[in-house]
Amino acid sequence: AHMLAPYFDRVIATDLSAEQIRNATPDPKVEYRVATAGASGIETASVNLSAVAQAFHWLDPIPFAKEARRVSKPGAALAAWCYGLARVSRELDAVIRELYVDLVGPYWEKERKLVEEGYRGVVLPFEEIPAPGFEMRAEWTLAHLMGYLGTWSAVKAYAAKNGDNPLDRVRGRLA
Secondary structure: OOOOHHHOOOEEEEEOOHHHHHOOOOOOOEEEEEOEOOEOOOOOOOEEEEEEEOOHHHOOHHHHHHHHHHHEEEEEEEEEEOOOOOOOOHHHHHHHHHHHHHHOHHHOOOOHHHHHOOOOOOOOOOOOOOOOOOOOOOOOOHHHHHHHHOOOHHHHHHHHHHOOOHHHHOHHHHO
C-alpha cells in the first residue's frame, strides 16, 4: 500500500489480519484498517482504484466484486496481480523449486493454484483490460531471501505440523 502513496492523495489499505496491519509499512498517506474484502467500511463511490496484490486467492470473489463495485467511482479500475517463484540463477532456482514443490508442496492451500495460474480463469463482473507483463527486481541478502521464503503459508504449515523448519533443509545450498 505504501508504494501506491506517491501516486494518490490517499490510500486505504485493508486486511483481514490485524497482524498484517500491525506489520505494514507506515506512511502518512496510507490509512490501514482491519476489514474483510466484502465489507471494507470504505465510503460508497469514493475509490479510483481497488488493488489486490498477491492476495486475491484469499478472497471470496463474489462479495469482493460487490464491494469493489460499491466503493468505486464511475470509471474506477480494479487491479489484481500476483507473482510466481523468485528467479535468481539456474542453481538457486532449482533449490527454491525443490522447497516449493517437494518439501512444502503438500502444505499449500488449494487456492494457491490461482497464483500458479496468474489468476487467469478468474471471472469477475468487470471488463478485463489486458495488462502487459512486468518484472520485479530486487537485490537481496541471504537473510532477505530466507525471510521471504519464511512468509510462505506452506512453510509455516509444514513447520507447525512437523515441528521443524523446512528452510533449514535448503539454507546451506542457498547460501
